[in-house]
Amino acid sequence: MNAFQNVGRWLLPVAVLAAGLALWEFAVRVNDIPPYVLPSPLAVLQTLASDWPVLSESLGVTLLTTLQGFIAAAVGGVALALMFNQSRWLEYSLFPYAVILQVTPVIAIAPLLLIYLPQQVAVIVCAWIVAFFPVLSNTTLGLNSVDRNLSGLFQLYGASRLQTLRYLKLPAALPYILGGLRIAGGLALIGAVVAEIAAGAAGAGSGLAFRIAESGYRLNIPRMFAALLLLSVAGIVIHGLLALVSHLVLRRWHESALGREN
Amino acid sequence: MAGPASSSGDRRAEALAVQLRGATKVYDNGVAALGPLDLDVARGEFVSLLGPSGCGKSTALRLIAGLGAPSSGTVNVSRHASEAEGRRSIGFVFQEPTLMPWASVRDNVRLPLKLADLPAAEAGRQVGDALAQVGLSEFADAFPRELSGGMKMRVSLARALVTDPDILLMDEPFAALDEITRFRLNNDLLALWRTLNKTVIFVTHSVFESVYLSQRVIVMTARPGRISREFRITTSEPRGEAFRTSAEYAAHCREVSAALTPSYSGQPAA
Numbered sequence: 001m002n003a004f005q006n007v008g009r010w011l012l013p014v015a016v017l018a019a020g021l022a023l024w025e026f027a028v029r030v031n032d033i034p035p036y037v038l039p040s041p042l043a044v045l046q047t048l049a050s051d052w053p054v055l056s057e058s059l060g061v062t063l064l065t066t067l068q069g070f071i072a073a074a075v076g077g078v079a080l081a082l083m084f085n086q087s088r089w090l091e092y093s094l095f096p097y098a099v100i101l102q103v104t105p106v107i108a109i110a111p112l113l114l115i116y117l118p119q120q121v122a123v124i125v126c127a128w129i130v131a132f133f134p135v136l137s138n139t140t141l142g143l144n145s146v147d148r149n150l151s152g153l154f155q156l157y158g159a160s161r162l163q164t165l166r167y168l169k170l171p172a173a174l175p176y177i178l179g180g181l182r183i184a185g186g187l188a189l190i191g192a193v194v195a196e197i198a199a200g201a202a203g204a205g206s207g208l209a210f211r212i213a214e215s216g217y218r219l220n221i222p223r224m225f226a227a228l229l230l231l232s233v234a235g236i237v238i239h240g241l242l243a244l245v246s247h248l249v250l251r252r253w254h255e256s257a258l259g260r261e262n
Numbered sequence: 263m264a265g266p267a268s269s270s271g272d273r274r275a276e277a278l279a280v281q282l283r284g285a286t287k288v289y290d291n292g293v294a295a296l297g298p299l300d301l302d303v304a305r306g307e308f309v310s311l312l313g314p315s316g317c318g319k320s321t322a323l324r325l326i327a328g329l330g331a332p333s334s335g336t337v338n339v340s341r342h343a344s345e346a347e348g349r350r351s352i353g354f355v356f357q358e359p360t361l362m363p364w365a366s367v368r369d370n371v372r373l374p375l376k377l378a379d380l381p382a383a384e385a386g387r388q389v390g391d392a393l394a395q396v397g398l399s400e401f402a403d404a405f406p407r408e409l410s411g412g413m414k415m416r417v418s419l420a421r422a423l424v425t426d427p428d429i430l431l432m433d434e435p436f437a438a439l440d441e442i443t444r445f446r447l448n449n450d451l452l453a454l455w456r457t458l459n460k461t462v463i464f465v466t467h468s469v470f471e472s473v474y475l476s477q478r479v480i481v482m483t484a485r486p487g488r489i490s491r492e493f494r495i496t497t498s499e500p501r502g503e504a505f506r507t508s509a510e511y512a513a514h515c516r517e518v519s520a521a522l523t524p525s526y527s528g529q530p531a532a
Contacts, residue, residue: 155359156352158378167376
């Protein structure tokens with residue numbers, strides 16, 4: 001029964017996908033729908049293969065932006081949370097602005113950023129704005145969730161602030177930080193895509209989102225689908241990688257990473 | 263050698279490990295948790311603080327540990343001359359094991375030494391000794407979640423012992439354990455106390471545990487916590503399973519229980 005459930009968890013979504021694609025392919029063929037209206041799945045795959053040189057280059061650009069935005073968000077979010085944790089005044093002074101940055105839709109900020117910053121930088125800043133807040137708020141939550149008795153123990157043994165941070169607060173906050181990073185990974189990709197679409201500039205070094213917009217103007221619908229597929233896969237891979245890292249780091253001790261047996 | 267305890271010029275102060283004089287604790291919300299409390303604990307003595315929950319016995323223990331200052335009065339603890347070398351005069355065992363879940367048993371026990379920046383080799387030796395004392399040498403690489411409740415408590419005890427403290431403060435350490443495990447840990451604690459010659463201040467709400475373990479039982483009343491009575495528990499035989507079932511033990515327990523009863527009747531239902 002259990003083995004059956006395990007297989008089912010993988011098999012069912014795959015079966016749904018296969019059925020959906022088959023239906024789509026069938027509908028396009030039977031109704032003879034032209035590819036500029038709705039390309040069949042096979043046509044999308046063919047486009048992906050034939051346009052691979054262009055699309056792979058764009059994929060690289062978008063992934064690089066996402067990675068830079070993600071790293072900036074991870075470093076910035078954790079660093080800000082550490083600073084807030086050490087100084088109440090700093091937290092009171094700056095935290096509201098972090099919230100404002102988070103709640104203002106990035107798609108509305110992007111055009112302004114593009115005016116004042118070079119496009120390359122503006123795109124990364126967009127990715128950072130969207131992605132850093134979950135890291136900041138999760139890390140803050142983690143740093144404040146330290147066991148009171150353990151804090152007392154560190155106090156009893158005369159631990160310095162740095163020792164308390166390094167040996168107690170950071171390890172205690174690690175599951176929360178990793179949770180924040182998992183959210184930030186997906187958001188960094190979204191931020192990068194939003195900024196690329198807002199930028200809309202042509203030429204070499206343009207990301208996947210730009211390819212989608214460009215193909216839309218040219219009614220190259222199969223390429224739009226192919227680029228969308230790549231973005232989707234990129235998102236899944238980012239999520240999977242971060243989940244894997246989180247699992248590997250926490251597997252020895254944290255409830256979230258333990259098996260359900262016993 | 264004698265710490266700040268010898269303020270009054272009292273000769274007995276030489277032999278005192280802990281001295282409280284008129285110590286009180288009033289929390290910020292106005293709750294008077296403790297005192298005024300006068301308490302002398304001699305070096306090498308095993309003393310229990312016994313009372314219902316909320317009687318301030320844990321508060322007294324935290325004051326002695328230096329976790330928070332008294333609102334008035336003084337708390338004196340005799341200090342090591344060699345505290346800089348990773349020895350600390352106080353070891354503390356909490357009610358929960360209070361282990362770091364991300365660290366192995368060895369790293370948990372090593373923590374006090376790491377915080378004192380002791381050289382790794384020296385620290386490793388002391389950690390090995392402490393783990394051997396509580397019978398957990400084979401579990402040095404295990405993680406806390408892999409251990410039973412009793413074993414976690416042993417790790418906590420090993421961590422308190424690793425700095426070779428003069429004074430061991432224990433805050434209801436075995437309260438959450440099953441009776442069989444608690445009896446075993448009681449015996450192990452007594453054996454450790456005899457061989458290591460520590461001062462132990464043991465907080466508990468169990469009459470039977472306090473009588474079984476201590477040379478002196480101090481009964482406290484609640485709100486604010488004060489000493490109501492003191493009992494010296496003398497035994498004709500060494501403490502062990504035989505003592506637990508002896509008439510002498512039962513008589514002591516009856517006496518201490520009787521002293522504890524007024525503190526229940528005087529209170530609204532908890």
